[in-house]
Amino acid sequence: MTVQKPFIQIENVSRVFDGNNGVHDLSIDIPRGSFVVLLGPSGCGKSTTLRLIAGLETADQGRILIDDQDVTAVPPSKRGLSMVFQSYALFPHLSVAENIVFGLKVRKCDKVEMAKRLANALDVTGLEGLENRKPSELSGGQRQRVALARAIVAGHPLCLMDEPLSNLDAKLRHSVRKDIRDLQQRLGITVVYVTHDQTEAMSMADIVILMKDGRIEQAGSPADLYLKPATSFAAGFVGSPPMGLLPATILAPKLLPIGARAENLIIGIRPEDLKLQTKAPRHADNIPAQVVSTEFLGPETFVYLAIDGTDGATARLPGRVHLSPGTQVSLSWAGAAAHWFDRERGHRLSAAMPDDATQTHSVFLHNDPAIPTL
């Protein structure tokens, strides 16, 4: 990602539908050979963006360039890309092999070349021996691989994927995630991948583009999104369980950034940064909370907390934690773990913290053997 021209350039593209959905004044640069994930809740415009790149939708305004060529008005087949659909869109009357070479046949590819490419695609996706089956005779995972094989057989440098894993069960999803990532790197293709699942985005992407209401909320590496969410929406969407977002009015004044007014602020704390004490004395810097429920997951336990005047928060503690619902606890965190957001517009504030605001709870932290810390 040096001065090289981006592979896909989306310039001020808008596409609006009757019912408000769509994308508004979108600009994205996608570098060659990268794995880009469009992430967002349903109706955020991520699928529309993908379909605009594919050419299945036409932009109302703006330009789309692929490999330095203006493709805004070019039909999908001339854009040199392939696509994996959420439903896989396999042709039910054709066999696996016929499905894979459908595009090659349409483009009148040479017979020998076609056989070679087919064999290669079958090999790469591990579908050998299933060539003559019909899609109805395959399992969900196998169908997904047929869709992948059809996408890579033509050797297009760009592959678009529209929630390709959402019809698979959780276990398979995990392994296919890795397979797709490996495949992308082996073939050196550019992948634009749409999902609403932030785990998929975090684990696969070079670049995550988080969208909301047809606009980009934040674009960056998974680490950027997690460690420095640009908005309170990004903070709440990325990470599982989500970051606790609390109005700053419940904080002691000395914990606030210098010169900030509590009414204008939201503080966000990742579940793993929250520390719980049951026996700690009521300290002015701590937030009192009540345990609502706990969820034991093996290596860790999620503790759901109710805090007066807020929507509550979640703490993530290692190992097994015994806290019965109703237990009063007090919450604290390391000062650097706090994320500050503007309450009105939601954007991130780089807070200048007062010197003494760094909480020094370490003294009584270790006094509570019932609750370990991460």
Place this chain on the structure above:
Amino acid sequence: MTRLPENNRPQNNLITLQKRRQALYGWMLMAPALALLSLFAFYPTIATFFSSLFSRGTTRHPSVFAGFENYGDLFADPTFWTVASNNLIYAGVTIPVSIIFALIMALWANAHIPARSFIRSAYFTPTILPMIAAANLWLFFYTPDLGIIDRITGFFGAEPTNWLGQPETALAAVIIVTIWKEAGFFMIFYLAALQTIPPDLREAARIEGAGRWTYTRRVLLPLLMPTTIFVFVNALINSVKLIDHLFILTKGGPNNASKLILYWIWEMAFAYFDRPHAAAMTMMVLLVLGIVAIAQFRLVEKRTHYR
């Protein structure tokens, strides 16, 4: 159970009892359908076959066994050949043309066009009309000089034509009415089938470089194959049984030019009271339809393996 031989294992008998019970159960399940089919299909067929083997009885000459004489008479009758070839032409034109029209109309009515539901119901209207009413409508259309068809052709300076009254055009006129009536009905089936085809397939095909025609030929038509066969069977049955409009339009004339087999059978049986010959003709129709049905089922099994 009381007279079991010493060595026989009682288990064996239990199994036979079980089997008998199963068989009885099967027959009980079959009974309603079997009774109805016997009453309305099997018995009439056999009775027809019998009456086709006897001569026509009058008070003076009671009917006697005549063997296949009635069949021989039919083959010797030139009307038989006229009617048979009429029906072949009728089937040969109405079946493919109404299917093709139905498909085109369905594709059109399924596309994103304005007033889509209006177009759909407009295409479907002929199906709701009774055939007799439709035939009366078309009688007006075909009226020489006054009908809408002659008005239009007359506008371009053509002479008035008696479409239904001359042997050259009568059959064609009847065929057109049938197509008009049937195509809308078949369109509904195609429309329903088209709506079960996910739009993703079209998009996938577009991305793979398939144009509209390639998509239709390589994806749409194969996926519509089960519907096509269903519609084809219906059209075939109709080409034999749909004769209501003949009563209104031509009565089979002029000079048998538009007479179809079933109309002829009706004429023989109920206008000329020649039951034996009508029965013989019916048997031949049944035979031909039976052969066609067997051939079709073979074809269906071979060609439509889908889902």
